[in-house]
Amino acid sequence: SGFVLGFIFAVPRKREPAEASPIADSKNAESPAPAIQKGAFDPNFNLVEISDWLTKIIVGVGLVELHAIPKYLGAWSYDLAPGLLPAACSGGSSCSEPLIVGQAAGLAILIFYFSLGFLVGFVWTMVHFMRDLTEPYNRIIEIQRLSLEKKQQVIDATSPILAAEASMRNNQLGEAMATIEQSLRNDPRDGYAMMTKARILKRQASQPGQSEDERRRLLSQALDSVDGAIALMPGMGEPIYNKACCQVLLDMNKLKGAALANLETAFRLNPALKQIAREDPDLASLREDADFVRLMRENPRPEA
Numbered sequence: 258s259g260f261v262l263g264f265i266f267a268v269p270r271k272r273e274p275a276e277a278s279p280i281a282d283s284k285n286a287e288s289p290a291p292a293i294q295k296g297a298f299d300p301n302f303n304l305v306e307i308s309d310w311l312t313k314i315i316v317g318v319g320l321v322e323l324h325a326i327p328k329y330l331g332a333w334s335y336d337l338a339p340g341l342l343p344a345a346c347s348g349g350s351s352c353s354e355p356l357i358v359g360q361a362a363g364l365a366i367l368i369f370y371f372s373l374g375f376l377v378g379f380v381w382t383m384v385h386f387m388r389d390l391t392e393p394y395n396r397i398i399e400i401q402r403l404s405l406e407k408k409q410q411v412i413d414a415t416s417p418i419l420a421a422e423a424s425m426r427n428n429q430l431g432e433a434m435a436t437i438e439q440s441l442r443n444d445p446r447d448g449y450a451m452m453t454k455a456r457i458l459k460r461q462a463s464q465p466g467q468s469e470d471e472r473r474r475l476l477s478q479a480l481d482s483v484d485g486a487i488a489l490m491p492g493m494g495e496p497i498y499n500k501a502c503c504q505v506l507l508d509m510n511k512l513k514g515a516a517l518a519n520l521e522t523a524f525r526l527n528p529a530l531k532q533i534a535r536e537d538p539d540l541a542s543l544r545e546d547a548d549f550v551r552l553m554r555e556n557p558r559p560e561a
Contacts, residue, residue: 259371259373259374259375260377262374262375263375263379263381263382264378264382264386330367331360331364333363334360334361334363334367335356335360336363337359337362337363337366337367338356338358338359339356339359341359341363341366342358417436417437417439417450418440418453421440422453424436425456425457425460430457433457434454434458437453437454437457438454447489448485448486448488448490448493448496449490451482451483452482452483452490452495452496452499454479455482455486455499455503456499458475458479459476459479459506461475463506473507476507477507479503480503480507483500483503484500486499492526493526493527497523497526498519498520498523498530498533498534501516501519501523502516502537505540505543506539509543513543513546513548516543517548517549517552520534520549520552521552524552531553535553
């Protein structure tokens with residue numbers, strides 16, 4: 258009973274959701290991550306509150322109202338007394354030991370083991386039980402933290418590409434190229450940045466007023482960039498598709514066969530690219546080509 262009482266006094270409190278502490282990106286405080294609780298449970302200090310209440314009761318009511326406790330302790334110790342006397346005194350035989358000796362032993366047992374049980378229950382609940390409750394939550398929090406860090410790394414890696422895409426949509430090709438060049442200086446093996454650079458070069462080559470030599474130079478650079486992207490992104494259809502677009506724009510007559518072969522490979526790796534190819538202005542010169550029409554009618558088999 259003392260252990261159970263100690264357990265009740267020390268059961269940890271579940272922390273309210275309002276006390277959760279958000280983990281935000283230190284680089285960008287305006288885009289906080291989902292809230293994660295530092296800990297799901299707080300220690301229970303009810304015993305401190307109970308002691309305050311008892312103090313007020315003692316002061317307000319007085320010790321007179323506590324007379325029942327000694328009465329019950331005395332009755333329980335009296336019931337225990339015959340079993341705690343020496344063996345010669347049991348069974349109704351006479352002995353020199355008075356009954357008060359067994360009663361004292363019973364009272365000591367009641368007080369000592371109740372107090373010991375209370376302390377053991379309280380300490381076990383505060384230390385071990387709370388640890389057992391908290392550790393699973395701590396593991397969940399750690400998993401969430403690592404997941405958020407990984408997501409933030411993906412955001413950090415893709416944000417230059419997204420910024421370059423936004424500049425391209427606004428036809429700010431110089432700003433887009435500067436953003437991608439900075440991204441590639443930070444990570445030369447970023448295949449997505451390499452492919453985006455090829456797309457910017459391709460867009461620059463298509464700008465009005467470009468000389469033929471400048472156009473061909475830009476498209477040649479785009480081909481080099483997209484070849485780098487293909488090497489860095491094996492098994493991806495997008496860079497191969499962009500290479501086919503560059504080949505068509507650079508020299509439709511000489512590179513048509515290679516462009517069609519790249520388109521076939523890209524469609525096999527990513528069948529969704531075929532729908533893009535139907536309206537892609539880079540492939541406008543292939544619209545009436547019989548081989549291209551046949552390729553668009555075929556159903557590509559995805560790579561295993």
